[in-house]
Amino acid sequence: MERIDALKLIAEQARNGELVFPTGLDVSLKLLQQLDDPDCHIDRAVQLIKNDPLLAARVVAVANSAVYSRGGQAITDLRNAVSRIGLRTTRTLTMAIATRQMAGTPAQPALRAASEQLWAHTASVAALAQIIARRITRLDPETAFFAGIIHEIGGFYLISRATEFPELLQGEPADWSEQAEPAVGRAILTRLSIPEPVSQAIEALWDGLRSLPPVTLGDTLLLANELATVASPLNESSATRAPDSAPLIDAVVDDATLSSILEESASEVESLAAALRF
Structure with missing residues (x-):
C-alpha cells in the first residue's frame, strides 16, 4: 500500500472510532x-x-x-x-x-529512533509550555504542561501502526499533518476524554496560527512547539530553535521581551525536560 493511502486509511478508521491501542x-x-x-x-x-x-x-x-x-x-x-x-x-x-x-514497543530500529526523538521533542515542548504559561501568558502552568505532554499523542499512535504499515514513516513529514494528524488526534483525544480547553489548544497547534505576544493556551503550545530544542520527526513545522530566532520572539511582555524571559528560564526548562526523558 502507498504511504498516502495508508495514512488515509488510518484517518478513516480513526473517524469511525476504530483505534488500535498497543x-x-x-x-x-x-x-x-x-x-x-x-x-x-x-x-x-x-x-x-x-x-x-x-x-x-x-x-x-x-x-x-x-x-x-x-x-x-x-x-x-x-x-x-x-x-x-x-x-x-x-x-x-x-x-x-x-x-x-501509545507507540508500542517497535522492534525496528528506525521506529524506535522515531519514538525516542518524538518523546524528546514532547519533553521539550511540555517543559517550555509550563514555563511560558507561568511567566508569559499567565495561564495555569499545569494545564499547559499537560497539553505539551499529549500534543503529539497521535504521532505515537502513528508509530505503533507503522509496524503494520512500514511505509508510514517514509516520505515527507507534511503528509502526516495533512492527511491524518487531525483525524487521528481528535479521535484519541475524544476516546481519552481530554478536557475541551486542552483539545482546543492542540487544534490550534494543528492550525498553526498564533499571536505574538502569546495570549491563549493554543498560543502557548504553538510557541513552545516552535522553540523546542528537539524537532518532531513527524512534522516539518516543528524545527529546532535557530540561533537567529530571538528577533522573532522579541514581543514585549510586562516591560521585558519574550526572548529575555525565556533566556532567564532556560535552566528550569532544561531541568524539567531532562526529568521527563525516559
Whole structure:
C-alpha cells in the first residue's frame, strides 16, 4: 500500500472510532482513572504509583527538577515527591507514560529512533509550555504542561501502526499533518476524554496560527512547539530553535521581551525536560 493511502486509511478508521491501542496501554489508562477518583488521596496515589517503577522514577525526578524543587532539599522517597508536585502533576506524568506507550514497543530500529526523538521533542515542548504559561501568558502552568505532554499523542499512535504499515514513516513529514494528524488526534483525544480547553489548544497547534505576544493556551503550545530544542520527526513545522530566532520572539511582555524571559528560564526548562526523558 502507498504511504498516502495508508495514512488515509488510518484517518478513516480513526473517524469511525476504530483505534488500535498497543498492548499494555490499558494498565496506564486504568491508573489514570484511579488517580482521577475524588477519593484518591496522596497515600492511595503513592500505593498505586509504587506498582509502576517507571512512573515512580519520573515522579521523583520531576519533583527534584528546578521548576518544582525551587532550590529545596533533594527528595528520594515517593510520598514526599508526590506531595511536592501534587496530584495534578502526578496525573500528568501518568499520562506521559501512557503517551509514550501509545507507540508500542517497535522492534525496528528506525521506529524506535522515531519514538525516542518524538518523546524528546514532547519533553521539550511540555517543559517550555509550563514555563511560558507561568511567566508569559499567565495561564495555569499545569494545564499547559499537560497539553505539551499529549500534543503529539497521535504521532505515537502513528508509530505503533507503522509496524503494520512500514511505509508510514517514509516520505515527507507534511503528509502526516495533512492527511491524518487531525483525524487521528481528535479521535484519541475524544476516546481519552481530554478536557475541551486542552483539545482546543492542540487544534490550534494543528492550525498553526498564533499571536505574538502569546495570549491563549493554543498560543502557548504553538510557541513552545516552535522553540523546542528537539524537532518532531513527524512534522516539518516543528524545527529546532535557530540561533537567529530571538528577533522573532522579541514581543514585549510586562516591560521585558519574550526572548529575555525565556533566556532567564532556560535552566528550569532544561531541568524539567531532562526529568521527563525516559
